[in-house]
Amino acid sequence: MKKFAAAAVTLLMTILTLPVIPVSAFAKENDAAGWDGISVNSMLIDSADLFTDSEEKEITAEIQETAELLEMNIIILAAGSEFYMSDDEVERFCDDSYDQTFGADTDGIFYFMDFTGKKPAYDYLSPSGKAMLYYKDNMDAIFDEVFYYMPSSDLDPMDYTDDIRDGISCLLGQLSEYSGSESYYYDDYSDRYYYEEDGELVITSSKPLRARLKALVFALPIGIIAALIYFFAMKHAYKFKSSANPSVYVSSEDTRFIHREDRFIRTYTRKTKIESSSGGGSRGGGGGGRGGGRHR
Numbered sequence: 001m002k003k004f005a006a007a008a009v010t011l012l013m014t015i016l017t018l019p020v021i022p023v024s025a026f027a028k029e030n031d032a033a034g035w036d037g038i039s040v041n042s043m044l045i046d047s048a049d050l051f052t053d054s055e056e057k058e059i060t061a062e063i064q065e066t067a068e069l070l071e072m073n074i075i076i077l078a079a080g081s082e083f084y085m086s087d088d089e090v091e092r093f094c095d096d097s098y099d100q101t102f103g104a105d106t107d108g109i110f111y112f113m114d115f116t117g118k119k120p121a122y123d124y125l126s127p128s129g130k131a132m133l134y135y136k137d138n139m140d141a142i143f144d145e146v147f148y149y150m151p152s153s154d155l156d157p158m159d160y161t162d163d164i165r166d167g168i169s170c171l172l173g174q175l176s177e178y179s180g181s182e183s184y185y186y187d188d189y190s191d192r193y194y195y196e197e198d199g200e201l202v203i204t205s206s207k208p209l210r211a212r213l214k215a216l217v218f219a220l221p222i223g224i225i226a227a228l229i230y231f232f233a234m235k236h237a238y239k240f241k242s243s244a245n246p247s248v249y250v251s252s253e254d255t256r257f258i259h260r261e262d263r264f265i266r267t268y269t270r271k272t273k274i275e276s277s278s279g280g281g282s283r284g285g286g287g288g289g290r291g292g293g294r295h296r
Contacts (some may be wrong), residue, residue: 031192031203032129035071035107042067042108044168048080048115050161059168064170070179072131073108075101076168084116087124091289094126105129105203111171113164114153114296123151124293130201132290133185133194134178139292142174147296189290 043060045052051059059076067074075098077083083095090112098110107129114121125142127135135142149167151160168240184195 012288029204029206032107032201033103033106034129034201035073036102037071039067041102042074043076045077045082047076048078048113048157050078050115050157050164055161055165059165062169062172066175067108070165070175071107072129073098073102073106074111074172074175075109076111076113078113078164079116081116082110083114084118087122087293088289089132090114090124091126091291091293094124094291095268095289098126098128102128105142107131107201109135109175112293113167115149117153118228120295122293122295123147123150124289126289126291128290129203130194130196132187132203133182133196133201134180135175136185136187136292137182138178142171142178143292143294146171147294150296169293187290198212 042064044056045064046056062075077094083090083093094110098108102108105128109128109131110122110126112122112126114123123146123154125135125139146167149163149170151157151163157164180196184193185276186193189257192203193207194201194203196202
């Protein structure tokens with residue numbers, strides 16, 4: 001009974017300690033770079049010449065207002081024929097252009113509206129920083145709303161400038177709607193987690209505590225049941241009536257050791273080199289961009 005009580009206490013202490021263990025290992029790194037608070041860098045770039053100068057200024061003012069509200073950078077490129085690229089090239093161009101303009105892991109988006117003449121057209125949204133957290137899992141819903149206004153690639157965009165402008169306003173509204181909508185997001189492209197803690201964005205390769213605890217809720221009952229089954233199985237299998245100590249079967253009166261000597265035929269030492277499986281290299285995944293795109 002004492003052994004069972006000791007085992008139960010040990011198991012209980014282990015369970016109580018598990019939620020605490022990740023805390024000390026948590027928050028070792030944070031790649032988040034935030035927002036610099038400069039909204040004038042957010043704008044519409046009308047490479048396709050869809051809008052007049054006054055219309056472009058009005059749209060840019062709307063973009064900057066949304067940028068200040070959401071505290072993130074927003075670039076919308078209405079791409080003309082000089083930006084004719086493959087889908088993969090569009091993704092790399094948008095991801096790189098954002099990082100080169102604002103810096104990696106800052107908060108913001110780069111939206112590529114394809115008016116290059118490519119068929120089908122390919123629109124792409126590149127998120128960064130907290131935009132990864134808010135929008136990456138909601139891109140299908142965002143494209144559904146924006147594409148309601150966008151002309152297909154078979155139509156002349158110059159005949160649909162009012163609709164395109166409404167599509168831009170819709171995009172800004174979607175960014176506001178989904179702001180702060182996700183608790184955490186894992187990005188397999190960069191192998192990092194995005195989440196907010198105490199109102200601050202955290203970008204780290206370490207799994208957030210809430211994800212660990214969520215897994216623990218499911219793992220603990222299974223672990224407890226398995227431990228109990230193992231304990232009682234072992235107890236039954238090794239239930240002896242007497243001690244298993246070898247001295248029980250040896251008579252101390254009939255056995256006498258009068259001489260002891262240790263002899264070794266030969267000695268040798270074997271050494272094995274263990275290669276480390278970890279190596280250097282840049283963070284990130286292969287193929288595709290970090291954002292999401294859709295044809296129209």
